[in-house]
Amino acid sequence: EAGVTQFPSHSVIEKGQTVTLRCDPISGHDNLYWYRRVMGKEIKFLLHFVKESKQDESGMPNNRFLAERTGGTYSTLKVQPAELEDSGVYFCASSQNADRGETQYFGPGTRLLVL
Amino acid sequence: QKEVEQDPGPLSVPEGAIVSLNCTYSNSAFQYFMWYRQYSRKGPELLMYTYSSGNKEDGRFTAQVDKSSKYISLFIRDSQPSDSATYLCAMQDSGGSNYKLTFGKGTLLTVNP
Numbered sequence: 001e002a003g004v005t006q007f008p009s010h011s012v013i014e015k016g017q018t019v020t021l022r023c024d025p026i027s028g029h030d031n032l033y034w035y036r037r038v039m040g041k042e043i044k045f046l047l048h049f050v051k052e053s054k055q056d057e058s059g060m061p062n063n064r065f066l067a068e069r070t071g072g073t074y075s076t077l078k079v080q081p082a083e084l085e086d087s088g089v090y091f092c093a094s095s096q097n098a099d100r101g102e103t104q105y106f107g108p109g110t111r112l113l114v115l
Numbered sequence: 116q117k118e119v120e121q122d123p124g125p126l127s128v129p130e131g132a133i134v135s136l137n138c139t140y141s142n143s144a145f146q147y148f149m150w151y152r153q154y155s156r157k158g159p160e161l162l163m164y165t166y167s168s169g170n171k172e173d174g175r176f177t178a179q180v181d182k183s184s185k186y187i188s189l190f191i192r193d194s195q196p197s198d199s200a201t202y203l204c205a206m207q208d209s210g211g212s213n214y215k216l217t218f219g220k221g222t223l224l225t226v227n228p
Binding site for chain 2: 004031033035040041042043044045048056059091093095098099100101102103104105106107108109
């Protein structure tokens with residue numbers, strides 16, 4: 001069974017540019033999560049999709065970030081315009097259910113560097 | 116005060132040593148406690164999961180939760196070089212957003228052959 005995949009693995013962009021990150025969850029997983037780790041900090045929750053619906057986007061830093069999950073399959077996270085503080089590793093995770101203790105399977109992450 | 120505190124290390128031990136990794140937390144609502152292992156350039160993978168207080172053992176790994184002290188531990192017996200990774204504690208509460216994982220910073224462990 002294929003795991004969670006993320007593309008690209010790395011992205012280097014200049015401040016003010018736009019970047020789009022993609023996540024393909026495990027097939028059949030309705031729940032998809034985005035997390036982010038900035039340098040020296042903890043991994044932090046950004047948002048949660050159930051199928052194509054945003055259930056919780058309380059962790060999104062500001063309106064420069066836009067997440068979508070069209071058709072309830074893959075998801076994209078767009079940063080526009082990117083700022084220096086957006087640099088970090090963006091992880092996507094998926095799970096079958098969103099119950100307490102349900103295993104969330106993480107992708108390898110996209111390393112974003114904003115110069 | 117951070118919700119979850121974890122000593123980032125690094126921690127270096129010889130092969131065969133017993134390793135103790137710990138986290139403290141401040142949020143009394145946390146009920147579900149996990150340990151994730153993350154190898155370099157990979158995503159975190161779930162290693163152990165414990166509900167409320169108590170111990171859980173899985174092979175060489177033992178997870179302990181002491182809710183009265185708000186303290187969780189992961190013990191690795193007979194550590195192997197393949198255990199070298201970053202170990203992250205993570206927690207979920209019992210409230211409405213219980214799917215949300217709150218992580219510690221992670222402890223970088225190196226097991227030397």
